[in-house]
Amino acid sequence: MATEITAPPYRVIPIIPAIKPGAMEGLKPFVANDKIQEALGFPGELVEDWKDRAIAKMGDLLKKYRSLKVYLDACVHCGACSDKCHYFIGTQDPKNMPVARQDLMRSVYRRYFTLPGKLFPKLVGARELTKEVLDEWYSYYHQCSECRRCSVFCPYGIDTAEITMAAREILDSVGYGQKYSNEIIGKVNTIGNNLGLPGPALEDTLEGLEEDVKEDTGIDVRFPLDVKGAEVLLITPSADFFAEPHIDSLIGYAKVFHAAGISWTLSSMSSEAGNFGLFIGNYEQMRKIALRIRQAALELGVKRIVVGECGHAWRVAYSFWNTLTGIGDGAEDKFALQLQKQLDQRYRQPTHICELTWDLIERQAITLDPEANDNLIVTFHDSCNVARGSRMGEMAGGQFEIPRSIIRAAANHFVDMSDATTREKTFCCGGGGGLLTDDLMDLRVKGALPRMEALKEVADRDGVNFMATICAICKTQFSKVLPYYGFNMRMVGGVHQLVSNAIRLGGKE
Amino acid sequence: MIFAALFYAAFLILAGGLVYRISDYLRTPAPLKIPTTPAPTTGGGVALRMTREVLLFESLFKGSLWTWGFAMLFHGGLALVLMRHLRYFTQPVWSWVDLVQPFGIYAGFVMAIGLAGLWGRRFLVDRIRYISTPSDHLMLALLLMIAISGLSMKFLDHTDIIGVKAFFLGLEHFDPQPLPASPLLYLHLSLVASLMIIFPFSKLLHAPGVFFSPSRNQPDNPREHRHLSPWAAKLESES
Structure with missing residues (x-):
């Protein structure tokens, strides 16, 4: 089973590679077990009537997401995206071309939701949702990192990430979830971070860091945890607490706060910026994770929320937090209103740590x-x-x-x-x-x-x-x-x- | 008279289909802010971005120069040809249509060259060959045949255009007139009617679709303005 993994050779001239059909066929990340699935409210294993439920879920998503509907309709197979995906370039598997990845779902959409697909499936490339197709979805929708590079070049702005997220949402709803992402979401929901690092362990780590920095610089740089009334709540990926080289950036944030004299704190209840709800395309999970952060901000009474170095976390924080948790204008529930009053609106909410640091430098x-x-x-x-x-x-x-x-x-x-x-x-x-x-x-x-x-x-x-x-x-x-x-x-x-x-x-x- | 019926039907299907599609897109909410960034931060900026996208195919230009070139030739040619054809539907002919006329005639060739280029890619580039379905080929064949049959009537076997115009003006006034007997004309018009009928059911929906693409039509201002769809707002009151 364990074949040796090697890097593909560098291309001498970076020409677009020729396609190699089937190159990554059958590659599958581990499937989530029943415990992981059920913790998120998904079926524990592939349900009997998976086909009907998958089609019904797809219909449901088509009503909830304009992006999905427009993107499944609008593609003309022009191929502008076909050489833009890093997974295609690296694997040469044609199903890793964004358009082909979308077509895995578009073909099913056409069969069940469009007239030509119902009448002339062969002509328009429509196909039944079979177990093989479902397996293919599982495989290739877990070979997309939802990075949106294809959407830059598409004349209609079709974003494959939206299709991938919908596919994963459908797979979860029939009990065919991915172990890695779903297990992590479970940990955030119960413990508060992706790594499952409990409060006391976090406290130990931060104390250790204070000693390290003291030894290094001779200066008492604090790494505060759960300090009520601090100015800033820092929400950072939990990898920053122990992984290399992440931890060096955490030390960097602490030094910035120290040097600028800004009081700050981490939260043990909400010690994760990452939000894997985004990856599985599940609005409810994404919202649930975001609400933990709102709760922490309310409990600690902070004036600002600052987000550490984490890519997708910043997308969720910047683009979605106001929608999900109402930290900006327009929310009507009492927690959001309280938060709006509490936060210092002279600052952008949320603020990226780079925005904060650059502002201080300037x-x-x-x-x-x-x-x-x-x-x-x-x-x-x-x-x-x-x-x-x-x-x-x-x-x-x-x-x-x-x-x-x-x-x-x-x-x-x-x-x-x-x-x-x-x-x-x-x-x-x-x-x-x-x-x-x-x-x-x-x-x-x-x-x-x-x-x-x-x-x-x-x-x-x-x-x-x-x-x-x-x-x-x-x-x-x-x-x-x-x-x-x-x-x-x-x-x-x-x-x-x-x-x-x-x-x-x-x-x- | 068959053609009169055909064109009434084709027009109803095209218009009805498009109204249905567009209202469907309008009704479907976009629950999250997903503009592909960097994106304009204001509505005016979005209008500008959309204009560049629709008139200049800005993203395609970044994506594939060859495809962009052929697509520009085809769509630009088609636009001029369509404008020129307005002379068959208006009496008196609008003055700007007269201005377009000399360009419109040759635009037919430009359109055909663009189509041939786009079709060639479906055979010559292995990636594009892989993703092409039979309908992709048929659609190009249909458009190319429309262009060729139209050009033939101009340059090879002249049609009685006075009669054609009388036919269409008759349709507009619900007073059907006979269509001049000409096999080329019959072919051209049947193909055009098929295109109109196919339009709302096919990938030709990319034309209205582009205006509804959230990655292009949303301003990038989520921190300043809360964006909440009706179904997401419901979650709010439940919790």
Whole structure:
């Protein structure tokens, strides 16, 4: 079973690869067991009448999501997206072309919901929903990281992520869920974070960090937990609490708060920025996770909510929190109203940690010594959910400029990777969207190919030896796959890791 | 008289089908803010983005230069041809239609070249070949045959266009007139009627669909304005 996983070779000239039908056929992440499924209110195993229920669920989603309906109707098979997916480039499996991935569902949609598909299924490529088709959905809708790169190039803005999310929602509803994502959602619901790290363990970790930073700098930088009345509630991916290199960014945030004199706290009840409800396309789960954060903010009485370095978490926080939990204008329930009154509306709610840090740098409220990072030649990997699903600052595109501005303030050597692979055209790291699991390692290594090629280019040409990013999934994924491509796993790290190295902590002279 | 009936039916199906589709899109909520960013932050910005998308195919330009080129030739040609054809439906002919006339005639060739290019890709590029269904080919064949039959009537076997115009003006006034007897004309008109009938049931829906694409038509302002769909608002009162 265990065949050795190797990286695909770099393309000498990055031409579009020829298709290799069936290259990734049958690849399946572990299926969730009944305990995991039932904890989220999904059937424990594939139900008897899965076919009828799947079609009914699809009809239901078509009524609830305009995106799904329009996207299933509008595609003309022009193929503009066909060479844009990192998983297609890395695997050459034609079903990993965005349009073909959509067609796995579109074919079923046509058969059951459109007149031509009912009358002439062969002609319009419509097909019955059989067990084989359902298995194919499970396989290929778990080879999409919902990164939205295809939606940039589609003349109708068709976003395959929306189709993938709908497919996963249908699969969950018939008892065919993915272990990795659903298990994690269960942990957030019961313990408060994706890793299942209980409060006391978190407390220990934070105390340890305080000692480490003291030893390192001689200064008492605090990592407060559950402090009522703090100014800022920091919501950060739980990987920041223990994983490498994530933890170095957590230290960076703490130093920024310390240097700027902002009181802040973490919450043991809500110690997770990540929201895997997004990945499985389930509005209710996504809302439930977001509501935990609202509850924590209310209980702690904070004035601001700041989100740490995490790509999809920032998309959910920036784009969806106001919808899900009413932290902005327009909500009518009493908790949301209370929160609106409590939060300081002079600040953007929520605020990204990069927005906060950059604002402090601009106001000269903190000082960075970029020489501290002179051993590094830095490049920046735009994380997909930040790049194509959110914003920072006032201007469209602030999500690209602000992190780069911070890096330039924190380091003297910065080089961008090829234009075709950065900003809104950035490639996913290969591990997003609920695919960051060992049972999909082969896919993850192959999907990283386009990013690794772009990195190789600047590493060879400019001597780049550090790739900064602002996403916990990107950090974990790259640490794992960099060695397959001949790079050092420590080459990846957070933007606030650079800030941590450069920030002046002692009183301002 | 068969053609008169055919065109009344085709028109009703096209108009009714489109009204149904569009109202269906309008009724279906978009519960979350999902513009593909960076996106305009204001309504005016969105209108501009949509205009660029519809008139210049901005995203396709970024995606595939070849496809963009052929698509521009086809759609641009088609637009001019359609404008030129207005002369058969208006009396007196609007003055701007007269201005288009000399370009409209040759636009038929441009349209055909665009279509041929788009069709060629379905055979020559392995990725596009893989995703093409029989209906994708038929749709292009239909459009190309419409273009060729139309051009033939202009440049090879001239049709009695005075008679054609009388026929369509008659339809407009519910006073059907005979259609000039011409096999090419019969072919051209049958194909056009089929296209009208197919339109609301097919991928030709990309034309109205693009205006309803949430990734393109939403302003990027979720922190400033709460966006809540009716079914999501219901969850609010339940909890």
